[in-house]
Amino acid sequence: xxxxxxxxxxxxxxxxxxxxxxxxxxxxxxxxxxxxxxxxxxxxxxxxxxxxxxxxxxxxxxxxxxxxxxxxxxxxxxxxxxxxxxxxxxxxxxxxxxxxxxxxxxxxxxxxxxxxxxxxxxxxxxxxxxxxxxxxxxxxxxxxxxxxxxxxxxxxxxxxxxxxxxxxxxxxxxxxxxxxxxxxxxxxxxxxxxxxxxxxxxxxxxxxxxxxxxxxxxxxxxxxxxxxxxxxxxxxxxxxxxxxxxxxxxxxxxxxxxxxxxxxxxxxxxxxxxxxxxxxxxxxxxxxxxxxxxxxxxxxxxxxxxxxxxxxxxxxxxxxxxxxxxxxxxxxxxxxxxxxxxxxxxxxxxxxxxxxxxxxxxxxxxxxxxxxxxxxxxxxxxxxxxxxxxx
Amino acid sequence: xxxxxxxxxxxxxxxxxxxxxxxxxxxxxxxxxxxxxxxxxxxxxxxxxxxxxxxxxxxxxxxxxxxxxxxxxxxxxxxxxxxxxxxxxxxxxxxxxxxxxxxxxxxxxxxxxxxxxxxxxxxxxxxxxxxxxxxxxxxxxxxxxx
Numbered sequence: 001x002x003x004x005x006x007x008x009x010x011x012x013x014x015x016x017x018x019x020x021x022x023x024x025x026x027x028x029x030x031x032x033x034x035x036x037x038x039x040x041x042x043x044x045x046x047x048x049x050x051x052x053x054x055x056x057x058x059x060x061x062x063x064x065x066x067x068x069x070x071x072x073x074x075x076x077x078x079x080x081x082x083x084x085x086x087x088x089x090x091x092x093x094x095x096x097x098x099x100x101x102x103x104x105x106x107x108x109x110x111x112x113x114x115x116x117x118x119x120x121x122x123x124x125x126x127x128x129x130x131x132x133x134x135x136x137x138x139x140x141x142x143x144x145x146x147x148x149x150x151x152x153x154x155x156x157x158x159x160x161x162x163x164x165x166x167x168x169x170x171x172x173x174x175x176x177x178x179x180x181x182x183x184x185x186x187x188x189x190x191x192x193x194x195x196x197x198x199x200x201x202x203x204x205x206x207x208x209x210x211x212x213x214x215x216x217x218x219x220x221x222x223x224x225x226x227x228x229x230x231x232x233x234x235x236x237x238x239x240x241x242x243x244x245x246x247x248x249x250x251x252x253x254x255x256x257x258x259x260x261x262x263x264x265x266x267x268x269x270x271x272x273x274x275x276x277x278x279x280x281x282x283x284x285x286x287x288x289x290x291x292x293x294x295x296x297x298x299x300x301x302x303x304x305x306x307x308x309x310x311x312x313x314x315x316x317x318x319x320x321x322x323x324x325x326x327x328x329x330x331x332x333x334x335x336x337x338x339x340x341x342x343x344x345x346x347x348x349x350x351x352x353x354x355x356x357x358x359x360x361x362x363x364x365x366x367x368x369x370x371x372x373x374x375x376x377x378x379x380x381x382x383x384x385x386x387x388x389x390x391x
Numbered sequence: 392x393x394x395x396x397x398x399x400x401x402x403x404x405x406x407x408x409x410x411x412x413x414x415x416x417x418x419x420x421x422x423x424x425x426x427x428x429x430x431x432x433x434x435x436x437x438x439x440x441x442x443x444x445x446x447x448x449x450x451x452x453x454x455x456x457x458x459x460x461x462x463x464x465x466x467x468x469x470x471x472x473x474x475x476x477x478x479x480x481x482x483x484x485x486x487x488x489x490x491x492x493x494x495x496x497x498x499x500x501x502x503x504x505x506x507x508x509x510x511x512x513x514x515x516x517x518x519x520x521x522x523x524x525x526x527x528x529x530x531x532x533x534x535x536x537x
Contacts, residue, residue: 131434132403133402133403133404133405133408133412133434134408134433134434134493134494135494136399136400136402137395137400137401137402137518137524138480138494138495138496138524138526139394139395139400139464139469139471139472139475139478139480139496140464140480140494141468141469142468144466144468145462145464145468145480148462149460149461149462149480149481149482150460152460152461152462152507153459153460153507156460156507199465199466200463200465200466200477201464201465201466202462202463202464202465202466202480203462203463203465204462205462248440250434251434255434256433256434256492256494257460257482257492257494258433258434258491258492264459264460
């Protein structure tokens with residue numbers, strides 16, 4: 001690749017974040033458009049400068065309509081990643097970076113806008129779901145019980161991982177959210193006792209093991225190094241962005257759970273993570289801070305293992321030692337509060353937080369953060385991740 | 392009486408999985424195998440991923456198996472299951488079909504006593520109009536063991 005075409009993130013934007021059903025005064029499409037405009041303003045660009053859009057997971061806010069709404073003169077790239085719940089968030093980033101690095105487009109915006117009072121709740125029971133026949137007759141509809149079974153198996157195979165470790169992931173996210181005024185759970189501290197007092201949703205998951213349900217919009221502007229030079233913000237480089245799925249994964253835990261035995265209790269990222277690090281030319285020890293898609297605490301533990309921050313089965317101890325905590329941990333994670341406590345915008349808000357860390361703008365800023373891992377949805381197919389860095 | 396009293400949860404057989412549900416309605420749990428190389432595939436799929444044959448054979452299991460993982464569901468994400476809370480959703484691997492997992496329910500045992508690795512047996516839950524759903528319960532003491 002021509003080094004001048006190296007993909008960079010040059011703008012991030014968002015709307016307000018609320019509880020689900022909290023934005024009822026304007027359309028979901030408008031919320032997505034506002035996020036795009038906010039990200040463009042951050043970058044010092046206008047809609048005339050962009051020529052591509054990317055999104056994921058059946059985004060209802062169509063790129064061609066976004067083009068018209070914002071007055072984008074010529075669209076050269078529009079793509080959406082198949083399937084996978086929030087698994088495609090970094091996959092959309094991968095498509096955007098591929099487009100600009102290949103020279104197919106100059107400036108691509110990845111966006112997500114959701115107002116769940118107006119649309120359907122994500123992951124909800126639906127008749128048309130692939131392989132739904134193998135889950136619905138058994139009362140299995142929602143991501144929480146689906147990924148609870150994966151977590152239960154993981155804890156069975158690694159009995160050193162205990163319920164308190166799930167709780168520590170949730171408490172860590174809440175502590176970060178309480179430093180972030182934009183977080184939905186700002187001003188609502190939570191202790192491990194509070195965690196254990198919360199009701200079960202699907203064992204081993206309690207209420208606080210599950211992400212929020214939110215309304216809000218997010219957008220990220222991607223261009224290449226040459227174009228990024230004169231823009232308002234210092235560019236954040238995308239060292240690698242990948243998506244993929246392991247052998248035999250299929251619909252995985254979001255339906256019949258027939259992924260291979262060796263990969264059952266995993267994020268579906270074991271192979272992809274190795275390729276991601278190789279492509280970025282770095283290893284887990286080089287990562288300063290991580291934004292891990294935290295739909296469920298148990299999947300965050302598996303991600304710490306699958307992305308090489310600790311040994312298989314070692315995530316409970318890693319968390320108990322305070323390694324994920326800001327500021328003293330080896331790897332502070334989900335520094336905005338993540339999806340457990342900031343907002344659940346299908347991975348886009350945690351990607352924005354990764355950019356903030358590298359710009360030095362986080363409310364839980366990691367000292368001299370140079371490399372950040374961001375993941376998409378875990379245990380989905382495809383799953384995705386990216387490594388971003390300060391040049 | 393059916394475990395879940397709701398027509399909403401009934402399967403809607405399609406091209407790929409109709410033989411599975413037809414067999415269920417005869418109270419036989421049949422998994423799809425490749426007719427050429429015998430590789431099992433579940434959920435049903437039109438092509439063998441090993442030898443790419445399009446020919447399928449449907450082989451019945453004897454219905455004895457082991458619990459691979461489970462969850463006790465305490466929150467109804469759909470009104471059709473509200474009355475049944477808490478209930479157990481589980482993955483069962485049958486002894487004679489080691490390559491497939493069935494999402495099912497475990498009944499006949501308090502949810503707190505369910506354990507990974509426990510032995511289970513198949514039973515048939517009639518949901519009306521001649522349709523049957525495969526569910527499991529703890530294997531009878533002294534029953535067939537592996």
